[in-house]
Amino acid sequence: MINRIFRTTFAIAMVILIVALLLFVGILYGYFNDNVFTELEAEAGYIARGIELSGIGYFDDFTTPNRVTYIDRDGDVVYDSSANPVDMENHASRDEIMQALETGESTSARYSETLSENTLYYAMRLGNGDVLRVATRQSSLFALIMSLMPPILITIVLAAVLGLALSRRLARRITEPIISLDLDHPEDSDTYEELSPLLRKLRRQNDMIKEQMSRLKKRQEEFTAITENMSEGFLLIDSQTNLLSYNSSALRLLGASDPQAGQSVLALERGESFRKVIDEALEGHHSEALMHDGERCYQLYANCVRHNGQVVGAVIAVLDVTEREEREALRREFSANVTHELKTPLTSISGFAEIMMNGIASPGDIPEFAGDIYSEAQRLITLVDDILHLSQLDEEAPLPRSEIDLRAMCESVAERLRQPADKAGVSISVTGDSPTVTGAQSVVDEIIFNVCENAVKYNRRGGNVIISLHDKPGEVELSVSDTGIGIPAADRERVFERFYRVDKSHSKEIGGTGLGLSIVKHGCASQGIALSLESEVDAGTTITLRWNKKA
Amino acid sequence: MRSRFDEQLSILNTEMIRMGALCEEVISLASRALTHGGDAADRAIAVDAEIDRKERDIEGLCMKLLLLEHPVARDLRVVSSALKMISDMERIGDQAANIAEITGYISGIDVPEALHIGDMARATVKMVTDSVDSFVKNDLDMARGVMKYDDVVDGLFDKVKNGLVDLIRGGNFDAEAALDLLMVAKYFERIGDHAVNVAEWVEYSITGVRSNNETSEVSGI
Numbered sequence: 001m002i003n004r005i006f007r008t009t010f011a012i013a014m015v016i017l018i019v020a021l022l023l024f025v026g027i028l029y030g031y032f033n034d035n036v037f038t039e040l041e042a043e044a045g046y047i048a049r050g051i052e053l054s055g056i057g058y059f060d061d062f063t064t065p066n067r068v069t070y071i072d073r074d075g076d077v078v079y080d081s082s083a084n085p086v087d088m089e090n091h092a093s094r095d096e097i098m099q100a101l102e103t104g105e106s107t108s109a110r111y112s113e114t115l116s117e118n119t120l121y122y123a124m125r126l127g128n129g130d131v132l133r134v135a136t137r138q139s140s141l142f143a144l145i146m147s148l149m150p151p152i153l154i155t156i157v158l159a160a161v162l163g164l165a166l167s168r169r170l171a172r173r174i175t176e177p178i179i180s181l182d183l184d185h186p187e188d189s190d191t192y193e194e195l196s197p198l199l200r201k202l203r204r205q206n207d208m209i210k211e212q213m214s215r216l217k218k219r220q221e222e223f224t225a226i227t228e229n230m231s232e233g234f235l236l237i238d239s240q241t242n243l244l245s246y247n248s249s250a251l252r253l254l255g256a257s258d259p260q261a262g263q264s265v266l267a268l269e270r271g272e273s274f275r276k277v278i279d280e281a282l283e284g285h286h287s288e289a290l291m292h293d294g295e296r297c298y299q300l301y302a303n304c305v306r307h308n309g310q311v312v313g314a315v316i317a318v319l320d321v322t323e324r325e326e327r328e329a330l331r332r333e334f335s336a337n338v339t340h341e342l343k344t345p346l347t348s349i350s351g352f353a354e355i356m357m358n359g360i361a362s363p364g365d366i367p368e369f370a371g372d373i374y375s376e377a378q379r380l381i382t383l384v385d386d387i388l389h390l391s392q393l394d395e396e397a398p399l400p401r402s403e404i405d406l407r408a409m410c411e412s413v414a415e416r417l418r419q420p421a422d423k424a425g426v427s428i429s430v431t432g433d434s435p436t437v438t439g440a441q442s443v444v445d446e447i448i449f450n451v452c453e454n455a456v457k458y459n460r461r462g463g464n465v466i467i468s469l470h471d472k473p474g475e476v477e478l479s480v481s482d483t484g485i486g487i488p489a490a491d492r493e494r495v496f497e498r499f500y501r502v503d504k505s506h507s508k509e510i511g512g513t514g515l516g517l518s519i520v521k522h523g524c525a526s527q528g529i530a531l532s533l534e535s536e537v538d539a540g541t542t543i544t545l546r547w548n549k550k551a
Numbered sequence: 552m553r554s555r556f557d558e559q560l561s562i563l564n565t566e567m568i569r570m571g572a573l574c575e576e577v578i579s580l581a582s583r584a585l586t587h588g589g590d591a592a593d594r595a596i597a598v599d600a601e602i603d604r605k606e607r608d609i610e611g612l613c614m615k616l617l618l619l620e621h622p623v624a625r626d627l628r629v630v631s632s633a634l635k636m637i638s639d640m641e642r643i644g645d646q647a648a649n650i651a652e653i654t655g656y657i658s659g660i661d662v663p664e665a666l667h668i669g670d671m672a673r674a675t676v677k678m679v680t681d682s683v684d685s686f687v688k689n690d691l692d693m694a695r696g697v698m699k700y701d702d703v704v705d706g707l708f709d710k711v712k713n714g715l716v717d718l719i720r721g722g723n724f725d726a727e728a729a730l731d732l733l734m735v736a737k738y739f740e741r742i743g744d745h746a747v748n749v750a751e752w753v754e755y756s757i758t759g760v761r762s763n764n765e766t767s768e769v770s771g772i
Contacts, residue, residue: 266569267564267568270568271572275569
């Protein structure tokens with residue numbers, strides 16, 4: 001803008017200067033011309049008077065800087081001050097002569113290109129009918145301008161220098177208020193009146209932008225609040241798989257650090273199922289997949305985002321389904337186990353019954369077979385009982401709670417186990433304090449019985465089981481230690497699972513349903529009892545139950 | 552507004568990640584074929600074919616970038632190192648496919664755990680994963696880690712070799728299978744070397760200096 005103003009003012013100044021100079025020279029020239037003619041007329045007047053007084057002889061001692069010609073009425077040159085009249089042609093056809101003969105006087109100007117000079121003529125008719133012509137040479141306009149050039153140039157240069165400085169300063173002065181405008185508060189600025197509509201509009205637009213920005217920001221914050229508080233991962237990508245948006249859960253689930261803006265989502269995760277899901281979504285299909293990453297398991301959902309019928313990106317949701325998958329695996333294992341455990345006694349029963357039905361068995365063996373059928377049926381009943389029991393515990397039907405004398409309960413359990421313990425050559429003893437706790441009598445009894453039964457079953461001949469009770473401040477502790485075979489470290493977590501057995505091959509000999517410790521675990525959970533297990537292979541196992549007194 | 556060149560560079564990067572992921576997949580499949588059998592071998596060979604296609608695609612993309620966009624400085628390094636990297640990745644794919652093929656011949660053989668060939672497979676998978684990771688994350692330390700880790704794989708190769716010699720001397724091991732296993736070990740070792748190359752190109756694209764164990768440092772562009 002400064003440049004433009006500067007250039008314009010400078011150009012205007014220069015044009016005005018040059019036009020003024022030209023006009024000046026032109027007017028001057030016209031004025032000089034008039035002057036010349038007046039002079040010529042005056043001189044012609046004097047000469048005419050002289051001729052009238054002394055006749056043609058007047059020219060004999062006549063000198064003048066101008067050219068004087070005397071022509072008779074026929075056009076023949078009688079006298080010429082600068083040439084021999086004899087050599088000169090008839091002048092009757094010359095403009096100024098013809099006009100002077102007609103009207104009495106005339107002026108004429110002729111330009112001589114060879115001399116680049118104007119010749120100005122003044123002719124007058126004398127009283128005797130002859131014509132007197134006075135002529136003078138004058139430089140042309142061009143020659144005049146040329147001769148005036150040095151002062152003109154000096155003037156132009158001076159004017160240019162002055163114009164440059166002034167117009168630059170002027171441009172600065174004009175633009176300064178505009179430059180110093182505060183665009184954030186346009187109406188506060190002290191500037192040209194003509195700019196105020198513009199500034200008003202600017203302020204309105206500023207306000208509008210501010211409002212829209214705050215609205216957008218609010219919406220963005222809402223969106224962020226929603227996505228950031230989701231435990232599910234959320235990713236938005238464009239059609240080139242570049243990451244557009246994500247929440248922190250997505251980064252956590254994918255185990256990625258902060259991605260750079262515009263980075264490909266594949267930089268976060270490039271596993272096969274992840275790539276497949278993204279590719280399918282970008283092809284325009286809904287896509288789902290399970291993704292395993294070490295021990296964790298993730299469910300991926302991807303959907304394409306369409307704009308004007310074209311796929312422009314995809315939304316990917318990542319869910320941690322590790323626990324769900326684990327539970328499902330456990331359930332599958334459980335149903336497989338239940339079927340297996342139920343089928344084994346049934347097969348035996350069916351086999352014995354078939355032998356008896358076909359009459360293959362001798363009548364003497366029948367009681368034995370019947371006994372086997374009976375014991376297998378008993379096994380089935382216990383198993384079904386245990387399963388029912390477990391599902392009861394699963395449903396957590398609230399049982400009446402009462403004061404329990406733990407010592408008495410332990411002794412009763414020991415008494416009930418005396419017979420199988422004697423059979424296995426294992427001694428049971430109860431030691432320690434006599435604390436009381438609150439809980440459901442039947443459940444606690446079942447827990448202690450199952451723990452002790454296992455301690456007897458998985459013992460060795462000549463071993464012992466010690467049930468010790470400690471009434472500590474804050475908690476009651478009951479531990480059952482055996483001197484049995486112990487549980488390998490790898491199985492310690494799993495012995496509480498349904499049907500899990502450390503030694504699968506010998507389960508039949510030991511008996512039981514494989515649900516004992518599972519019932520213990522569920523019972524403890526429902527009664528608020530802390531359960532812990534310590535074991536050393538071939539040295540024994542200690543299971544400890546702890547009641548928190550405050551609870 | 553992103554320029555066309557930036558967009559193409561980002562596509563190149565994404566394609567490289569995809570190719571790297573395929574390399575990880577092919578080597579995991581090959582080692583699975585070795586330890587578990589099943590259809591892993593066939594799948595490894597299929598993934599190798601995909602890696603070959605990807606190599607041609609990326610090569611074309613790099614050429615286009617070089618010819619049409621005239622990248623300079625860092626961008627040129629990125630494109631040129633991508634060109635070199637894909638040939639190493641392609642070799643990884645080929646050698647993993649070779650391992651997968653060999654597993655077909657030795658499927659009946661019970662590979663002793665003491666032979667460390669399983670460890671070697673795991674170590675190589677780790678190297679390939681780390682080298683691809685170092686590319687994805689532009690992680691110089693990780694790339695250098697891969698270069699150092701090559702010694703572990705080399706050490707394991709010697710162990711496997713000695714173990715096989717002992718087995719053959721013992722007399723009750725199929726000598727042909729032993730040779731096949733040696734080939735497998737050698738392929739793993741070569742894959743490790745290629746992973747190191749990839750890591751070196753990552754280092755070059757970041758620093759502009761390519762370090763090489765055998766020769767002195769060569770300064771780059």
